[in-house]
Amino acid sequence: MTDQAINTGAGRPAVSPQAVVDAARPTGVRQIDYRPDAFNPAPSRRFYFLMMTPSIVLLAGISIYPFIWLIYMSLHTVGEAGQPDVWNDFKNFTRFATDGKFQNGWLLLIKYSAMCMVLEVGLGVLLAVILNRSKLEKFLVTIILMPMMMAPIIAGLVWLFLYNGAFGWYHWLLQSIGILGPTSVLGDSDIAMFGLVAVDVWQWTPLITLITLAGLKRVPQDQLEANMVDGAGPLRNFISVALPNIYPFLLIAVLLRFMDNFRFIDAILILTGGGPADATNMLPVYLFDVSFQYFKLGRGAAVALTLLLVTIVLGMVLVKLFEDPRRKIKVHGREEG
Amino acid sequence: MASREIAQYPTATRRVLGVATILFVAFYLIWTLLPLLIMFLSSFKDLLDAFQLPATGDWGGAALLFTFEPTTKHYQNLFLDLNFGTYLGNSLIASLGSALVSVVLGSTAAYALSRLDFRGKNDLFFWIISTRMAPVVAVLVPLYAIFRSLDLIGTLPGLILAYTTFNLPFAIWILKGFFDNVPYAIEEAAMCDGSTRLQALRMIMPLVAPGIGAFIVLCVLFGWNDYLFSSIIGSGGAKTLPAATIALVQPQNIQWGSIMAAGAVTTVPMLFLGVLIRRYLVAGLTMGAVRE
Structure with a gap:
């Protein structure tokens, strides 16, 4: 050195x-x-x-x-006011077999969600296709997403006012068209459910529209052009090119809305509270009543667990969709995902 | 769209389709705006005017909707007699406070999750997001008990914590996406120049700042619009606008004028926020799955 x-x-x-x-x-x-x-x-x-x-x-x-x-x-019968909790050999769960309101609650929840989904997806996609790349797109989208910004409970109150049998404008409108009888929308056990669906459709269709618009922006133009050169019309073009491209987006949107229907019952609580005659007593509403009206906390917990279980399964499906590599490339627009 | 560049000749079918499209959009706009319009109009109406309804089938009577003497007495009632100024403040503090807590805690956790790989990371991640998906009604009873034992019922810190239960998982999920988009090389370069890890994190913050800003607004929106938590956790001392509005619904005497005014007060700020963060709305409401 x-x-x-x-x-x-x-x-x-x-x-x-x-x-x-x-x-x-x-x-x-x-x-x-x-x-x-x-x-x-x-x-x-x-x-x-x-x-x-x-x-x-x-x-x-x-x-x-x-x-x-x-x-x-x-797993217990929860004691009220200082009483000890008592083990009850799974009674909270076994009673589901005979609990009509519980089974009905699930049926109604599925029926309600299905109706909401069909209408929201139908309207939302149609609207998105019309708005896509139109000159007024920005302006119109800003207007149609307004209901989404509203607190669900306030939306419920406004619609309660609109449906009112004495001074509600929608009550008047429906009667004037001639499709509503003398009873108010929410007072009739046959149509109360449709009244609730209308509120959900009003508030959440914009979400489907926004998601579909985001999807439509990613439809490859060359595929559309190639299809048109082959002689396809706009409808054919939509079904065989655009739809396969926006389908994963729609799936996510539908799952999210489905889970939100489990989570948000604000508007339903204020509009019908499960009535009339249990016609809209969906599971989350039933759960709310069991726990907070009758204070059967043990039974409520068992019902809540079934609801949680279904939500978690739906959530797992949703996360799998997030992670699907094929879809991820399209959605995030970057290969490495 | 390609079809725009191709000459389209106005055939009869096209004309009918065009008119149908315009009609559909017009109807949809009316359907969207009418409830909001009626809410705003009714909030400025005397109750006598608000309850005016034309006879069934009297289409000309629809003008009644617009014929009234404007009055601000419902708003005066809200803020002078019913203490809505306080509730507005509560709403603001609770939603903003929870948004800030969520972003500070969430961004550190999201950064770590974005940069670190370990076994079970995906499971941890799923667990984080599942805490947000859980139906509120299902976990309300145990949450109430926890909050009561911590003496947080009816206080603003309690409400901030309650809102954080749904804003924090959301924050981690979304912000991780933002950090994933920032190359690690930037931090490496910073550290080569002598930064510590924390300084390197500060270095990349400006890159994720716009996203975080929009995200804070979304958290405020979720907190502001919440009703179940504020009615149960906040009951007593920390009433927010939605809970205070529901209190106006009394079995014998529903104060419709004040309710509509309270609805307007609750809704208007959110409408402006919605326009402000329109670009991020889709990503926010789909938990980052879909981006514009």
């Missing part, structure tokens, strides 16, 4: 090379470690885990703990 020879002078080889390097390093300058792995440190896992901890702890507190509690309650 020639450096060493220069620095230490001749005839004094006792000083180690490292000590010389140390001595030559000026103080106050950042020390650089030349070990090769220092340039590319593996991401410090502890740093990342520390960043995650607060959120994870908070989420665990508000989800796992209540979940365990829910399971506990569902």
